[in-house]
Amino acid sequence: MRIDTANVYYDHPFHAPLDHALGIDFISEADGGRERVAVELSGASARALVAKILAALASGEVEHGKAAHHAAAPVAAE
Amino acid sequence: MTYESMLAETVAFRGHNGDVGEAYYARPLGGGPWPGVVLIHHMPGWDEWIKEATRKLAHHGLATIAPHLYFREGPGSPDDVGARVRAAGGVADEQVLGDVAGSMEFLRAQPYANGRVGVIGFCSGGRHTYLAACSLDGIDAAVDCWGGNVIVDDPKQLNAKRPVAPIDLTAKLRCPLLGLFGNDDENPNRDQVNRTEAVLKKLGKTYEFHRYDGAGHAFFNAARPAYRPEQALDGWNKVFAFFRKHLAAAAAARAA
Numbered sequence: 098m099r100i101d102t103a104n105v106y107y108d109h110p111f112h113a114p115l116d117h118a119l120g121i122d123f124i125s126e127a128d129g130g131r132e133r134v135a136v137e138l139s140g141a142s143a144r145a146l147v148a149k150i151l152a153a154l155a156s157g158e159v160e161h162g163k164a165a166h167h168a169a170a171p172v173a174a175e
Numbered sequence: 176m177t178y179e180s181m182l183a184e185t186v187a188f189r190g191h192n193g194d195v196g197e198a199y200y201a202r203p204l205g206g207g208p209w210p211g212v213v214l215i216h217h218m219p220g221w222d223e224w225i226k227e228a229t230r231k232l233a234h235h236g237l238a239t240i241a242p243h244l245y246f247r248e249g250p251g252s253p254d255d256v257g258a259r260v261r262a263a264g265g266v267a268d269e270q271v272l273g274d275v276a277g278s279m280e281f282l283r284a285q286p287y288a289n290g291r292v293g294v295i296g297f298c299s300g301g302r303h304t305y306l307a308a309c310s311l312d313g314i315d316a317a318v319d320c321w322g323g324n325v326i327v328d329d330p331k332q333l334n335a336k337r338p339v340a341p342i343d344l345t346a347k348l349r350c351p352l353l354g355l356f357g358n359d360d361e362n363p364n365r366d367q368v369n370r371t372e373a374v375l376k377k378l379g380k381t382y383e384f385h386r387y388d389g390a391g392h393a394f395f396n397a398a399r400p401a402y403r404p405e406q407a408l409d410g411w412n413k414v415f416a417f418f419r420k421h422l423a424a425a426a427a428a429r430a431a
Contacts, residue, residue, distance in 0.1 A: 104262045109298070109393070111219045111254040116392060116401050122258050131251065133258055 098132055099125045110137040119143035180204040181233045183226075188242055188281045191273020196246035198278060199226050201233035208289035210315075210422035211282030213275055214241040215296030215303045217393070218265075220257030221245065224396050228297070235415045237293070237422070238285065242278045244271055265299075267336040268306060275307050279314070291315045291422040295414065296322060298393060301354075302341060308352060309344035316421035318353045318414055321392055323362035325371055345374050351381040353417045355410045357390030357403075385413055 100123045110118035118137040124130045138146065183201035190196050199221070203209055212232055216225040221243040232239040244266055248256045260266060279292050293316040296304035301322020308317035319325070327333060327340035352375070356368045363371070368386065375382045387394065387406040394403040395410060 104258070106261060108261070109217070109219050111222065111257060114398070114400060116399060120258075122262065124262075130259065130262070131249070131255075133255060135254075135258060 098134070099128060100134070102126045102130070107140070113137035113139070115139055178205075179234075181230065183230050183233065186240070186281075188240065188274075188277055190242060190277035191270045194247060196243055196274070198240050198242040198281070199229050200238075200240045200281075201230045202238035202285075202287075203233055203236055207287035208424065209236060209238045209287055210289050210291040210293065210418065210424075211279070211285070212237045212239040212293045212295055212418065212422075213278040213282065214239055215271070215275065215294065215300035215307075216241055216244060217296075217298035217300050218257075218261070220253045220260070222253050222257075224398055225297075228395075231411070232295070232414075232418075235418075237418055238282060238288065240278045240281055242274050244274055264334070265336055268303070268338070271303050272307055272310055275303070276311055276313075279311070283313075289422075289424045291424065293317065293418050293422050296320065297395070298322065299324075301325075305341045305352070306344065308350055309341065309347045312349070314350045316351050316353070316418060318355070318417060320355045320395065320410075321357060321360055321363065323360075323392075325363065326367045328367075342371060342374055345380065346378055348375070348378070348380050351417075351421050352383075353413065354382065354384040355413065356384070356386050357392060357394050357401075357406070358386050358388050359391035362392070383413075383417070385410070 102124050104122040106120050107117055110120060119140060120137050123134040181201055181203050186198050186200045187195050188198045214229050225241050229239045229241045245256045245260045248259045282288055282292050292313060294304050294307050294314050295318040297320045301319040302324050304317050304319045305322055305325050308314055325341045358365055372384050390403040390406040391401050393399055393401045395407045396402055
Protein backbone atom coordinates (compact mmCIF):
# COMPACT_ATOMS: atom_id res chain seq x y z
CA MET A 98 0.00 0.00 0.00
CA ARG A 99 1.03 3.60 -0.51
CA ILE A 100 2.14 5.48 2.58
CA ASP A 101 2.22 9.22 3.05
CA THR A 102 1.89 9.62 6.81
CA ALA A 103 3.33 8.09 9.95
CA ASN A 104 1.29 8.63 13.13
CA VAL A 105 3.59 8.14 16.10
CA TYR A 106 2.42 8.03 19.69
CA TYR A 107 3.38 6.69 23.11
CA ASP A 108 0.27 5.39 24.81
CA HIS A 109 -1.64 2.24 25.88
CA PRO A 110 -1.14 -0.35 23.14
CA PHE A 111 -3.82 -2.56 21.69
CA HIS A 112 -1.88 -5.79 21.25
CA ALA A 113 1.55 -5.57 22.85
CA PRO A 114 1.63 -6.89 26.43
CA LEU A 115 2.89 -3.56 27.72
CA ASP A 116 1.34 -0.79 29.77
CA HIS A 117 2.62 1.77 27.27
CA ALA A 118 4.10 1.34 23.82
CA LEU A 119 5.58 3.44 21.08
CA GLY A 120 3.12 2.97 18.25
CA ILE A 121 3.74 3.80 14.63
CA ASP A 122 0.78 3.72 12.23
CA PHE A 123 1.83 4.06 8.57
CA ILE A 124 -1.21 5.24 6.59
CA SER A 125 -2.13 6.93 3.34
CA GLU A 126 -4.09 10.08 4.13
CA ALA A 127 -4.55 10.61 0.41
CA ASP A 128 -6.41 7.28 0.20
CA GLY A 129 -8.58 8.01 3.22
CA GLY A 130 -6.36 6.63 5.97
CA ARG A 131 -8.48 3.52 6.56
CA GLU A 132 -5.73 0.96 6.05
CA ARG A 133 -2.59 0.96 8.11
CA VAL A 134 0.60 -0.91 8.74
CA ALA A 135 1.18 -0.69 12.47
CA VAL A 136 3.81 -1.65 15.01
CA GLU A 137 3.82 -1.37 18.79
CA LEU A 138 7.26 -1.22 20.42
CA SER A 139 8.54 -0.96 23.94
CA GLY A 140 10.28 2.32 24.74
CA ALA A 141 13.66 0.56 24.69
CA SER A 142 12.95 -1.08 21.33
CA ALA A 143 11.79 2.22 19.89
CA ARG A 144 15.01 3.94 20.96
CA ALA A 145 17.05 1.05 19.52
CA LEU A 146 15.12 1.41 16.26
CA VAL A 147 15.84 5.14 16.15
CA ALA A 148 19.54 4.40 16.60
CA LYS A 149 19.46 1.76 13.85
CA ILE A 150 17.66 4.11 11.48
CA LEU A 151 20.18 6.88 12.10
CA ALA A 152 23.11 4.46 11.74
CA ALA A 153 21.74 3.04 8.48
CA LEU A 154 21.27 6.53 7.09
CA ALA A 155 24.77 7.57 8.12
CA SER A 156 26.54 4.54 6.71
CA GLY A 157 24.35 4.37 3.62
CA GLU A 158 24.94 8.00 2.75
CA VAL A 159 28.67 7.52 3.12
CA GLU A 160 28.67 4.31 1.08
CA HIS A 161 26.49 5.59 -1.70
CA GLY A 162 28.28 8.88 -1.67
CA LYS A 163 31.58 7.00 -2.30
CA ALA A 164 29.89 4.86 -5.01
CA ALA A 165 28.60 7.97 -6.77
CA HIS A 166 32.09 9.49 -6.59
CA HIS A 167 33.67 6.39 -8.17
CA ALA A 168 31.04 6.24 -10.94
CA ALA A 169 31.74 9.87 -11.87
CA ALA A 170 35.57 9.49 -11.97
CA PRO A 171 36.87 8.32 -15.40
CA VAL A 172 38.94 5.14 -15.39
CA ALA A 173 42.48 5.97 -16.32
CA ALA A 174 43.51 4.46 -19.67
CA GLU A 175 46.19 1.77 -19.40
CA MET B 176 -29.49 -27.02 41.31
CA THR B 177 -29.22 -23.25 40.86
CA TYR B 178 -29.60 -22.17 37.26
CA GLU B 179 -27.64 -19.14 36.07
CA SER B 180 -27.72 -17.77 32.56
CA MET B 181 -27.04 -14.63 30.62
CA LEU B 182 -27.31 -13.28 27.12
CA ALA B 183 -24.40 -11.35 25.62
CA GLU B 184 -24.67 -9.86 22.12
CA THR B 185 -24.04 -6.87 19.92
CA VAL B 186 -27.02 -4.51 19.83
CA ALA B 187 -27.89 -1.23 18.18
CA PHE B 188 -28.32 1.86 20.33
CA ARG B 189 -29.22 5.47 19.56
CA GLY B 190 -26.55 7.87 20.75
CA HIS B 191 -25.49 11.47 20.36
CA ASN B 192 -27.33 13.38 17.62
CA GLY B 193 -29.60 10.36 17.20
CA ASP B 194 -26.78 8.45 15.50
CA VAL B 195 -27.33 4.69 15.61
CA GLY B 196 -24.29 2.68 16.60
CA GLU B 197 -23.24 -0.67 17.98
CA ALA B 198 -22.90 -1.66 21.61
CA TYR B 199 -22.07 -4.87 23.45
CA TYR B 200 -24.88 -5.77 25.82
CA ALA B 201 -24.89 -8.50 28.44
CA ARG B 202 -27.79 -9.16 30.80
CA PRO B 203 -28.98 -11.85 33.20
CA LEU B 204 -31.72 -14.10 31.80
CA GLY B 205 -34.84 -14.90 33.80
CA GLY B 206 -35.91 -13.28 37.03
CA GLY B 207 -35.34 -9.60 37.49
CA PRO B 208 -36.12 -6.80 37.38
CA TRP B 209 -32.48 -5.89 36.95
CA PRO B 210 -30.59 -2.65 37.41
CA GLY B 211 -28.63 -1.37 34.42
CA VAL B 212 -25.05 -0.20 33.96
CA VAL B 213 -23.39 1.72 31.14
CA LEU B 214 -19.74 0.71 30.73
CA ILE B 215 -17.52 3.38 29.15
CA HIS B 216 -14.53 1.82 27.39
CA HIS B 217 -10.92 2.86 27.66
CA MET B 218 -8.84 4.73 25.12
CA PRO B 219 -7.56 1.68 23.17
CA GLY B 220 -11.17 1.07 22.27
CA TRP B 221 -14.01 -1.39 22.31
CA ASP B 222 -11.84 -4.43 22.82
CA GLU B 223 -12.02 -7.95 24.17
CA TRP B 224 -11.32 -6.94 27.76
CA ILE B 225 -14.16 -4.42 27.73
CA LYS B 226 -16.52 -7.15 26.54
CA GLU B 227 -15.29 -9.50 29.27
CA ALA B 228 -15.93 -6.79 31.86
CA THR B 229 -19.43 -6.32 30.43
CA ARG B 230 -20.19 -10.02 30.88
CA LYS B 231 -18.70 -9.99 34.37
CA LEU B 232 -21.09 -7.26 35.46
CA ALA B 233 -24.03 -9.16 33.92
CA HIS B 234 -22.97 -12.27 35.82
CA HIS B 235 -23.41 -10.18 38.97
CA GLY B 236 -26.98 -9.16 38.15
CA LEU B 237 -26.42 -5.96 36.18
CA ALA B 238 -27.78 -5.51 32.65
CA THR B 239 -24.70 -3.87 31.17
CA ILE B 240 -24.26 -2.03 27.89
CA ALA B 241 -20.86 -1.02 26.56
CA PRO B 242 -21.41 1.38 23.66
CA HIS B 243 -18.73 1.52 20.98
CA LEU B 244 -17.74 5.17 21.30
CA TYR B 245 -15.77 5.03 18.05
CA PHE B 246 -18.53 3.55 15.86
CA ARG B 247 -18.73 6.68 13.73
CA GLU B 248 -15.25 5.90 12.36
CA GLY B 249 -16.82 3.22 10.23
CA PRO B 250 -16.24 -0.48 9.86
CA GLY B 251 -13.03 -2.16 10.81
CA SER B 252 -11.39 -4.06 13.62
CA PRO B 253 -11.51 -2.26 16.98
CA ASP B 254 -7.75 -1.63 16.91
CA ASP B 255 -7.83 -0.06 13.43
CA VAL B 256 -10.80 2.06 14.42
CA GLY B 257 -9.07 3.06 17.67
CA ALA B 258 -5.99 4.09 15.71
CA ARG B 259 -8.06 6.38 13.47
CA VAL B 260 -9.68 7.98 16.51
CA ARG B 261 -6.31 8.48 18.16
CA ALA B 262 -4.93 10.11 15.01
CA ALA B 263 -7.91 12.47 15.06
CA GLY B 264 -7.19 13.50 18.66
CA GLY B 265 -9.82 11.34 20.34
CA VAL B 266 -13.57 11.81 20.56
CA ALA B 267 -15.35 14.89 21.86
CA ASP B 268 -16.69 14.89 25.43
CA GLU B 269 -20.06 16.16 24.18
CA GLN B 270 -20.37 13.19 21.86
CA VAL B 271 -19.42 10.69 24.59
CA LEU B 272 -22.00 12.19 26.95
CA GLY B 273 -24.63 11.91 24.22
CA ASP B 274 -23.74 8.26 23.65
CA VAL B 275 -23.86 7.55 27.40
CA ALA B 276 -27.25 9.25 27.69
CA GLY B 277 -28.53 7.17 24.77
CA SER B 278 -27.22 4.00 26.41
CA MET B 279 -29.02 4.89 29.64
CA GLU B 280 -32.27 5.29 27.70
CA PHE B 281 -31.68 1.89 26.13
CA LEU B 282 -31.37 0.30 29.58
CA ARG B 283 -34.44 2.00 31.01
CA ALA B 284 -36.50 1.00 27.96
CA GLN B 285 -36.09 -2.72 28.62
CA PRO B 286 -39.13 -4.50 30.12
CA TYR B 287 -37.02 -6.16 32.85
CA ALA B 288 -35.30 -2.91 33.97
CA ASN B 289 -35.74 -1.84 37.61
CA GLY B 290 -35.23 1.78 36.58
CA ARG B 291 -31.90 2.28 38.37
CA VAL B 292 -28.85 2.95 36.21
CA GLY B 293 -25.17 3.16 37.05
CA VAL B 294 -22.15 4.14 34.98
CA ILE B 295 -18.66 2.64 35.18
CA GLY B 296 -15.57 3.60 33.17
CA PHE B 297 -11.92 2.56 32.92
CA CYS B 298 -8.96 4.80 32.14
CA SER B 299 -10.27 7.58 29.84
CA GLY B 300 -13.65 5.97 30.53
CA GLY B 301 -13.14 6.78 34.21
CA ARG B 302 -12.72 10.42 33.31
CA HIS B 303 -15.85 10.22 31.13
CA THR B 304 -17.72 8.65 34.06
CA TYR B 305 -16.79 11.56 36.32
CA LEU B 306 -17.88 13.96 33.60
CA ALA B 307 -21.18 12.12 33.05
CA ALA B 308 -21.94 12.00 36.78
CA CYS B 309 -21.56 15.80 36.87
CA SER B 310 -23.45 16.46 33.64
CA LEU B 311 -26.25 13.94 33.03
CA ASP B 312 -29.48 13.42 34.94
CA GLY B 313 -30.58 9.89 35.72
CA ILE B 314 -27.31 8.33 36.92
CA ASP B 315 -27.86 6.60 40.26
CA ALA B 316 -24.26 5.55 40.93
CA ALA B 317 -20.93 6.20 39.20
CA VAL B 318 -17.66 4.23 39.31
CA ASP B 319 -14.43 5.89 38.17
CA CYS B 320 -11.64 3.35 37.66
CA TRP B 321 -8.30 5.19 37.49
CA GLY B 322 -9.59 8.00 35.28
CA GLY B 323 -6.73 10.32 34.41
CA ASN B 324 -7.04 14.02 33.57
CA VAL B 325 -9.99 14.64 35.88
CA ILE B 326 -7.65 17.31 37.22
CA VAL B 327 -5.94 19.25 34.44
CA ASP B 328 -2.84 21.02 35.69
CA ASP B 329 -1.76 22.32 32.27
CA PRO B 330 -4.53 24.43 30.70
CA LYS B 331 -2.94 23.84 27.28
CA GLN B 332 -4.28 20.28 27.51
CA LEU B 333 -7.83 21.60 27.21
CA ASN B 334 -9.10 21.80 23.64
CA ALA B 335 -12.29 21.94 21.61
CA LYS B 336 -12.97 18.24 22.18
CA ARG B 337 -12.18 18.39 25.90
CA PRO B 338 -12.94 22.00 26.86
CA VAL B 339 -13.48 21.56 30.59
CA ALA B 340 -11.55 19.79 33.33
CA PRO B 341 -14.05 17.44 34.98
CA ILE B 342 -12.90 18.52 38.45
CA ASP B 343 -14.32 21.97 37.73
CA LEU B 344 -17.81 20.46 37.42
CA THR B 345 -17.73 18.62 40.77
CA ALA B 346 -20.29 20.95 42.35
CA LYS B 347 -22.81 19.43 39.94
CA LEU B 348 -22.03 15.80 40.86
CA ARG B 349 -25.46 14.35 41.44
CA CYS B 350 -24.95 10.73 42.48
CA PRO B 351 -22.72 8.63 44.76
CA LEU B 352 -19.24 8.11 43.31
CA LEU B 353 -16.84 5.18 43.80
CA GLY B 354 -13.20 5.76 42.78
CA LEU B 355 -10.59 3.00 42.47
CA PHE B 356 -6.92 3.92 42.00
CA GLY B 357 -3.49 2.30 42.06
CA ASN B 358 -0.99 4.16 44.20
CA ASP B 359 1.74 3.59 41.58
CA ASP B 360 -0.33 5.13 38.79
CA GLU B 361 1.14 8.22 37.15
CA ASN B 362 -2.09 9.45 35.61
CA PRO B 363 -3.86 10.00 37.88
CA ASN B 364 -1.04 10.16 40.41
CA ARG B 365 -1.48 10.07 44.19
CA ASP B 366 -1.45 13.83 44.53
CA GLN B 367 -4.15 14.25 41.89
CA VAL B 368 -6.33 11.59 43.53
CA ASN B 369 -5.89 13.32 46.90
CA ARG B 370 -6.78 16.68 45.39
CA THR B 371 -9.86 15.22 43.74
CA GLU B 372 -10.95 13.74 47.05
CA ALA B 373 -10.41 17.08 48.78
CA VAL B 374 -12.77 18.77 46.33
CA LEU B 375 -15.44 16.07 46.81
CA LYS B 376 -15.14 16.38 50.58
CA LYS B 377 -15.30 20.17 50.52
CA LEU B 378 -18.45 20.06 48.41
CA GLY B 379 -20.09 17.49 50.68
CA LYS B 380 -20.45 14.85 47.96
CA THR B 381 -21.23 11.17 48.61
CA TYR B 382 -18.18 9.21 47.56
CA GLU B 383 -15.82 6.35 48.38
CA PHE B 384 -12.19 6.32 47.22
CA HIS B 385 -10.03 3.20 47.47
CA ARG B 386 -6.32 3.29 46.74
CA TYR B 387 -4.29 0.14 46.18
CA ASP B 388 -0.64 -0.34 47.04
CA GLY B 389 1.45 -2.32 44.57
CA ALA B 390 -0.86 -1.39 41.71
CA GLY B 391 -0.59 1.17 38.93
CA HIS B 392 -2.84 1.92 36.00
CA ALA B 393 -5.34 -0.59 34.59
CA PHE B 394 -4.65 -3.19 37.26
CA PHE B 395 -7.93 -5.04 36.55
CA ASN B 396 -6.73 -6.01 33.07
CA ALA B 397 -5.43 -9.59 33.01
CA ALA B 398 -4.09 -9.07 29.48
CA ARG B 399 -1.57 -6.48 30.66
CA PRO B 400 1.57 -6.63 32.81
CA ALA B 401 -0.23 -4.13 35.07
CA TYR B 402 -2.64 -6.84 36.21
CA ARG B 403 -2.67 -7.32 39.99
CA PRO B 404 -4.91 -10.26 40.92
CA GLU B 405 -5.43 -9.52 44.63
CA GLN B 406 -6.12 -5.85 44.11
CA ALA B 407 -8.36 -6.58 41.12
CA LEU B 408 -10.41 -9.13 43.09
CA ASP B 409 -10.91 -6.66 45.91
CA GLY B 410 -11.68 -3.84 43.49
CA TRP B 411 -14.30 -5.82 41.60
CA ASN B 412 -15.95 -6.81 44.89
CA LYS B 413 -16.13 -3.14 45.82
CA VAL B 414 -17.76 -2.37 42.46
CA PHE B 415 -20.40 -5.07 42.93
CA ALA B 416 -21.14 -4.00 46.52
CA PHE B 417 -21.43 -0.35 45.48
CA PHE B 418 -23.84 -1.11 42.65
CA ARG B 419 -25.87 -3.49 44.86
CA LYS B 420 -26.23 -0.75 47.45
CA HIS B 421 -27.18 2.07 45.08
CA LEU B 422 -28.95 0.35 42.20
CA ALA B 423 -31.29 -2.04 43.98
CA ALA B 424 -34.99 -1.27 43.78
CA ALA B 425 -34.90 -0.83 47.53
CA ALA B 426 -32.40 1.99 47.03
CA ALA B 427 -34.98 3.71 44.87
CA ALA B 428 -37.51 3.45 47.71
CA ARG B 429 -34.96 4.93 50.13
CA ALA B 430 -34.20 7.75 47.74
CA ALA B 431 -37.87 8.60 47.29
